[in-house]
Amino acid sequence: MLGQVVISGILSGALYAMVALGLALIFGVMRIINVAHGPLLMLGAYTTYFLYSALGVNPYLTVPVSMLVLFVVGVLLERTLVFRVVDAPELSSLLLTFGISIALVNLAQLLFTSDLRAVEYLTGSWVVGPFALSKSRLVAFVFAGALTGLAFLFLGWTKLGKAIRATSQSREVAMVCGINVQRIHLITFGLAAALAAAGGALIAVIVAIQPEMGQIWTFKSFLVIVLGGAGNYPGALLGGVLLGLIEQVASLFLTTQLSEVVAYVLLVVILLVRPTGLLGGRQT
Amino acid sequence: MTTPVLEIERLRKRFGGVIAVDDVSLRLEAGRIYGLIGPNGSGKTTLFNCITGVERRDGGRVRVSGERVDGLRPWEIAQKGVGRTFQVIRVFPELSALENLLVVTRGHLGGARTRALELLRFVKLEGLRDEYAGNLSYGQQKLLEFVRVLMRDPTLILLDEPAAGVNRTLLNDLLDAVRQLRDRGKTILLVEHDMKVVMGLCETVFVLDHGEKIAEGAPGIIQTDERVIEAYFGR
Amino acid sequence: MTRRRAALAALAAVVAVLAAYPAFASGYGVRAALQVFMWIVLASSWNLISGLTGYVSFGHVAFFGAGAYAGAILVAKAGWPWLPAALAGGVAAVLLALVIGYPCLRLRGPYFAIAMLGLNEVLRALVSYFEGLTGGGNGLSLPTLDATIPIYYVMGASAAMVTLVTHAIITSRFGLRLMTIREDEVAAEAMGIDTGRHKLYAFLLSAAGPGIAGALTARDQGYIEPISVFPLATTITMIVMVLFGGKGTVWGPVLGAVVLFVAQEVVWTRYPYVHPLLFGAIIVAVVLLMPRGVLGILQIRYRLPRTI
Numbered sequence: 012m013l014g015q016v017v018i019s020g021i022l023s024g025a026l027y028a029m030v031a032l033g034l035a036l037i038f039g040v041m042r043i044i045n046v047a048h049g050p051l052l053m054l055g056a057y058t059t060y061f062l063y064s065a066l067g068v069n070p071y072l073t074v075p076v077s078m079l080v081l082f083v084v085g086v087l088l089e090r091t092l093v094f095r096v097v098d099a100p101e102l103s104s105l106l107l108t109f110g111i112s113i114a115l116v117n118l119a120q121l122l123f124t125s126d127l128r129a130v131e132y133l134t135g136s137w138v139v140g141p142f143a144l145s146k147s148r149l150v151a152f153v154f155a156g157a158l159t160g161l162a163f164l165f166l167g168w169t170k171l172g173k174a175i176r177a178t179s180q181s182r183e184v185a186m187v188c189g190i191n192v193q194r195i196h197l198i199t200f201g202l203a204a205a206l207a208a209a210g211g212a213l214i215a216v217i218v219a220i221q222p223e224m225g226q227i228w229t230f231k232s233f234l235v236i237v238l239g240g241a242g243n244y245p246g247a248l249l250g251g252v253l254l255g256l257i258e259q260v261a262s263l264f265l266t267t268q269l270s271e272v273v274a275y276v277l278l279v280v281i282l283l284v285r286p287t288g289l290l291g292g293r294q295t
Numbered sequence: 296m297t298t299p300v301l302e303i304e305r306l307r308k309r310f311g312g313v314i315a316v317d318d319v320s321l322r323l324e325a326g327r328i329y330g331l332i333g334p335n336g337s338g339k340t341t342l343f344n345c346i347t348g349v350e351r352r353d354g355g356r357v358r359v360s361g362e363r364v365d366g367l368r369p370w371e372i373a374q375k376g377v378g379r380t381f382q383v384i385r386v387f388p389e390l391s392a393l394e395n396l397l398v399v400t401r402g403h404l405g406g407a408r409t410r411a412l413e414l415l416r417f418v419k420l421e422g423l424r425d426e427y428a429g430n431l432s433y434g435q436q437k438l439l440e441f442v443r444v445l446m447r448d449p450t451l452i453l454l455d456e457p458a459a460g461v462n463r464t465l466l467n468d469l470l471d472a473v474r475q476l477r478d479r480g481k482t483i484l485l486v487e488h489d490m491k492v493v494m495g496l497c498e499t500v501f502v503l504d505h506g507e508k509i510a511e512g513a514p515g516i517i518q519t520d521e522r523v524i525e526a527y528f529g530r
Numbered sequence: 531m532t533r534r535r536a537a538l539a540a541l542a543a544v545v546a547v548l549a550a551y552p553a554f555a556s557g558y559g560v561r562a563a564l565q566v567f568m569w570i571v572l573a574s575s576w577n578l579i580s581g582l583t584g585y586v587s588f589g590h591v592a593f594f595g596a597g598a599y600a601g602a603i604l605v606a607k608a609g610w611p612w613l614p615a616a617l618a619g620g621v622a623a624v625l626l627a628l629v630i631g632y633p634c635l636r637l638r639g640p641y642f643a644i645a646m647l648g649l650n651e652v653l654r655a656l657v658s659y660f661e662g663l664t665g666g667g668n669g670l671s672l673p674t675l676d677a678t679i680p681i682y683y684v685m686g687a688s689a690a691m692v693t694l695v696t697h698a699i700i701t702s703r704f705g706l707r708l709m710t711i712r713e714d715e716v717a718a719e720a721m722g723i724d725t726g727r728h729k730l731y732a733f734l735l736s737a738a739g740p741g742i743a744g745a746l747t748a749r750d751q752g753y754i755e756p757i758s759v760f761p762l763a764t765t766i767t768m769i770v771m772v773l774f775g776g777k778g779t780v781w782g783p784v785l786g787a788v789v790l791f792v793a794q795e796v797v798w799t800r801y802p803y804v805h806p807l808l809f810g811a812i813i814v815a816v817v818l819l820m821p822r823g824v825l826g827i828l829q830i831r832y833r834l835p836r837t838i
Contacts, residue, residue, distance in 0.1 A: 044640040046647070095818055102586050105643050106769065107817045109588070113766055114810030121803055226762075227651065233644045269659055275652040282641055283633045347720055373722035385717035387710050398706040399721040447722060 015142050016263060020256030022148045025155040028251025030210035030228060031235035032162060033203030035247045038236065039179040040199045041097050043104040047088075047112035048207055048232055049225025054115065055081050055208025056215040056224065057123060063130050063215075070130050070216055074154060077212040078205040085204025089197050097196060112229070119222035128220040151213035158209050159248065162202075166244065175199055176244075227271065234278045298361040300325050300451050300482040301346070306355035308338075308345050308506075315341040317506035318355070323451070328477050329484045330497030330514070334527055338506040339486045340382055343453050347379050348372045359451060378449035382456050382486075384436045388429025392420055392439055395428050399446050407446075414442040418468070434465050441469065445476075452476065454485040458492045470496055494518070502526065548686060552679045564682045564750065566791050568743045570689040572764070573771040573783035574696055575739035579732045580769075581777035582705065584712030585635065589646035591764040592653050593623035593737040594744040595756075599657060599664055601745025602754050606672045607663070616684065616745040623741025624734050631733040636726060654760045669755030672748065681750050685743065689784075692739045697780045699735075700836055708732050709778070766809055767794070773816045776825030780837055785824060 030052060037045045058077040063070045088111060096104040133150060136143040166172035178185040178195045186192050210228070218224070231254060238253050239246025254274065261273040301323040308316040315338045323329055331339050344350035346357055348369035357365040364372045387395050396411035397404075415421045418438040423431060428439060437460070444452060454473075458466055473483055473496060487493050493500060494514040502510040502517060504526035510517055517523055552560050572594065580586050597619030604610040604618055634645045657664045664670060699705040710718035711725050719725055748754045767790070775786025798805050820827060828834060 038640075044644060092814060092818070099821075100584070101640050101643075102580075102584060103817050103821060105586055105588070105640065106773070106813055109766070109769075110810045110813030110817065112810075113762070114807050114814070117804070117807040117810060121807065230644070230648045230651065237641070266659065269655065271655050272652050275648045278648060279630075279633050279645060282637050282645065349716060349720065368724075368726075369716075369719035370722050370724045373720055379720055381717065381720075385714050385720075387713040387717065389713060390706060390709060394706055397703060398710055399723070400703075404703065443721065 012263075016259045017256065018142055018144065019148075020259040021252055022144070022152045022255070023258065024252030024255025025152045025159065026210055026213060026251070027231060027235050027254050028248045029155040029159045029162075030207050031232040031239075031251055032159060032244065032247045033206035034229075034232040035236050035239075035244055036175070036179075036199050036206075037203045039244070040175060041093075041196050043093065043097065043108065044101075044233070045200075045203065046105060046108040046229055047115060048203070049227070049229035050112045050115035050119070051081055051085065051204045051225070052207040052211035052214070052228050053119060053220075053222060053225035054084065055211025056220045057119065057128075057211075058208065059212040059215045060128050060130055060220050063132070070132050070212070071150065071154070074209055074212045077208040081208030081211075082201040082205040085201040086197055088204075089200035093200060094193065094196060116222050116225070123222065125221055125223075130215045130220070132216050145217075147216045151217060154209070154213055158206070162206065163244070171198065231274060234274055237278055237281055297325065299323055299358075300360055301484070302356075302358040302361075303342075303346070304356040304358075306342070306345055306357065307353045308341055308350060309353055314506050316345060316352075319503070319506070319508045320355075321501055321508065321511070323482050323484060325450075325482050326477060326480045327482060327498050328473060328496055329482070330493040330500040331484060331486045331503065332488070332490075332493055332500060332517075333503035336505075337503040337526075339503055340455060341506075342503070343379060343455055343486065346372075346453065347377060373447070373449075376447075376450040377453065378444035378447060378451070379453035380440045380444055380455055380457065382459075384433070384440050386428040386431075386436050386439050386443070388427060390428055391425045392428055392431065393424040395439055396443055396446050399443060411446065414445055417472070418442055433460055434462060437461055438465070438469070441472070450481060452481055452483045454483065454487075456486055456488065458487055458489045466492070545690075549683075552682055557678070560678055560682050562791075562795070564678065564685050566788060567682070567685040567689040568747060569767070569771060569787040569791050570784050571685070571692050571739040571743040572768045573775070573787045574689070574692040575736045576768045577736075577772045577777055577779075577783045578692075578696060578699070579729075579736040581772055581779075581783075582699070582708040582712065583729055583732050585729060585733075586643045587646050587733075587736070588643045588765060589649040590736070590740060590768060591760060591762070592646075592649045593626060593740040594747075594764060595650075595653060595657075595760040596626045597623045597741030597744030598748040598754050599670075599744075600741070602670050602672055602748040603663060605749060606670055612675070612677060612681075612746075612749040613684065616742050616749065619745025619748075620738045620742035623737040623744070627734050627737035628730075631730050635729040635733060650760055650762065650765070654756045657756045657760075665755070667756065669753055669758075671753050674752060675749070678750055681746050685746050688739060688742050688746075693780065693784060695735065696783075697837060700780055704728070704731075712778075763806055763809070766806070766813065770809060770813050770816065772823070773813070773821070774823055776823030776827070776829070779823070779825045779829065782823050782825040 034045055034048050037043055055077040058080050059070050059073045062068065062073040062076060092107060092111065096107050133147045136145045137149065166176055174185070174190045175195055177188065178190060178192055182192055235247055235250035235254050239248070239250030257277065258270050258274065261270045265273065299322040303319060303321050306316050306319045319342060331342070333339055341350060345352045348364070348367055352365055355365070356363060359372070359375050359377055362375065364375060387398065390398060392415060393411055396414060397407055400407040412421060412424070415424050418441065420435060420438060423435065428436060431439065441457065457469055461469065470492065477483060497514055499512065500514050500517045501508055502523050509522045509526060510520045551563060576587060576590050600622035601615040601619035604615040605612055630649060634642055637645060658666050699708070707718070707723050707728055710723060711729060715725055771786030771790045772783045774790060775784065776782025794805070797808060822830065
């Protein structure tokens with residue numbers, strides 16, 4: 012029983028971690044809380060859905076496409092709107108991304124209607140020993156793990172990735188070192204949107220797709236960052252897995268609705284006790 | 296021996312791998328002017344921040360008039376009679392000059408207003424009392440921040456680079472004000488880079504380098520101290 | 531007549547008209563005015579915490595919903611008359627604000643905003659969970675009662691109260707201290723201001739109005755369900771109204787409430803599906819182009835007193 016819970020927790024944890032990494036990047040590099048993160052995930056899910064229903068391809072093949080589409084969307088949003096509030100007081104960036112999030116959700120409602128959609132591709136579970144592993148969740152885990160791994164390789168080993176980390180640590184110093192900070196912001200936002208989109212694409216096979224599906228992801232992504240420490244990218248990994256585990260354990264005793272309450276109480280408690288996150292990070 | 300106004304015992308503060316304040320101890324007696332100098336990055340402002348509770352220290356004790364204040368919130372420490380100014384001016388830009396002073400007081404408004412106007416008159420800002428503090432010039436904001444500290448009549452006054460960016464005339468007025476405060480029994484500790492100010496004003500000077508206190512004494516002695524010279528100019 | 535006397539006279543005239551309004555207005559007219567009052571309560575209350583202290587409360591509608599449910603439960607299940615139930619709604623909201631505010635207000639800016647964002651969802655989940663009491667997803671019906679006109683007066687009185695309270699705060703040192711939190715919290719603390727306590731007081735004050743308004747609305751509609759009293763759209767609308775009118779001012783939220791309510795009625799009747807999109811666009815526009823709002827801009831340009 013416990014083993015099942017732990018495994019389920021880790022499976023969902025990787026997804027949380029990947030999506031939260033995007034939010035962490037935006038926060039770390041641009042000091043902006045992207046309230047529109049969830050809706051970006053939602054758009055990724057819809058992209059996968061439409062490609063799947065139009066072309067009948069393996070939805071997992073659409074993951075890179077969703078990522079690309081949302082990368083472009085992210086870059087456009089940053090280029091037209093978000094860049095204006097990078098240096099503004101926090102209220103402005105919060106409200107701006109809030110406004111964008113509402114607009115995106117409503118746009119989705121208009122274009123796609125609120126009817127529930129589903130990508131029914133991989134159902135059922137594999138039974139491994141005493142454990143039942145949902146197939147779609149397992150595949151999602153593999154993808155999420157791989158993508159997150161790639162993201163960390165990118166951040167750690169490529170020139171661009173290092174530039175992103177440098178800007179995240181100190182924008183002034185990065186500028187002095189010749190880094191084009193505007194471009195970094197653009198790319199970071201796009202990258203974060205792509206990660207969210209990947210999450211959406213993978214989730215599309217697991218849950219019902221509807222315009223409001225992203226909202227809870229924004230919140231949970233934030234919880235992950237708080238758990239792992241703001242500005243602490245590996246922390247997002249730990250935070251994601253931790254959240255996954257805690258949710259699964261909580262669902263043993265409580266209904267799923269209440270597991271959201273658990274997540275929330277957890278957020279408040281962590282912020283009270285250790286505002287810099289479990290692994291330590293930056294306080295705002 | 297009277298209780299020192301400020302007593303710091305082996306204060307330590309680190310930021311990640313960097314030790315900003317390394318085992319610093321000092322005592323301040325009442326009615327004197329002290330200086331805190333050291334090359335850039337030696338930990339002076341961090342020390343101020345630890346004393347006033349803006350930063351949480353990692354070790355050591357801070358006592359104000361005998362009472363331990365380490366671990367208290369900044370406003371609690373301020374209420375124990377500690378006032379400070381900041382390296383980068385922090386007036387409240389969308390409050391008027393007068394409001395900047397009134398907002399730090401409690402109690403009878405009439406009395407506070409009188410006192411505030413008096414202080415504004417003292418630094419010749421009375422005419423600008425209804426102007427948004429954000430619209431004042433740099434020097435005016437500096438003076439405003441200075442008298443704002445005085446509104447609560449603190450026993451210990453920490454000034455972070457009071458001379459920075461201030462013209463000579465204003466500076467002399469400021470220094471006179473500081474001397475007057477000392478004569479009234481207040482204790483002042485100032486961080487300053489302008490050596491003339493430090494030498495002319497302070498009775499005792501502490502020198503920090505890389506977070507460590509490397510010297511302490513009268514200005515004349517500090518000037519010739521080998522370690523101090525080395526810290527500023529290298530070997 | 532001095533300017534002040536003229537302003538007070540104008541105000542008295544407006545109040546007189548509003549007081550007499552139900553006598554000659556249609557049912558729709560009274561309902562519409564009731565809603566405007568409700569928005570004034572919501573917007574002005576949001577202004578108390580977010581406009582003055584700068585701490586953006588993103589889930590403020592949670593207090594509206596909490597008050598609605600508290601009031602509705604007391605009326606439907608405990609047989610309370612609606613007026614005391616409305617006040618109880620306010621109390622319930624304040625208690626919620628205390629529970630949430632005490633831990634959350636210690637958080638700096640963005641963390642607080644996100645904590646509030648989650649509050650809404652959590653309350654909705656809790657309402658669904660405690661089905662026996664709240665009727666869960668099926669909602670809660672109140673015994674039929676046509677009390678629209680008395681409710682109009684009470685809501686109007688609430689709107690007046692909140693505006694008055696805002697005026698009192700902004701002209702006091704308490705209000706100044708709240709503003710220093712917005713201007714420079716570190717400096718405020720260094721000057722001896724207990725920012726935590728001040729934020730909490732502002733937060734509690736900002737919850738009372740929405741709580742009462744929620745309970746009154748529940749009574750007037752006769753029926754509530756989770757989606758109707760915890761809608762995200764209400765939070766957005768509140769925020770847009772204050773931003774547009776001028777956050778941190780006394781009459782800004784009132785102006786925003788009136789203007790945007792009228793605009794909303796016009797748009798909503800014609801283009802019901804685009805309306806959140808439009809509002810999202812308005813938020814974006816206001817944040818980028820006029821973050822200070824109409825009155826905020828006028829205040830700076832013409833050096834108007836803060837009590838505008």
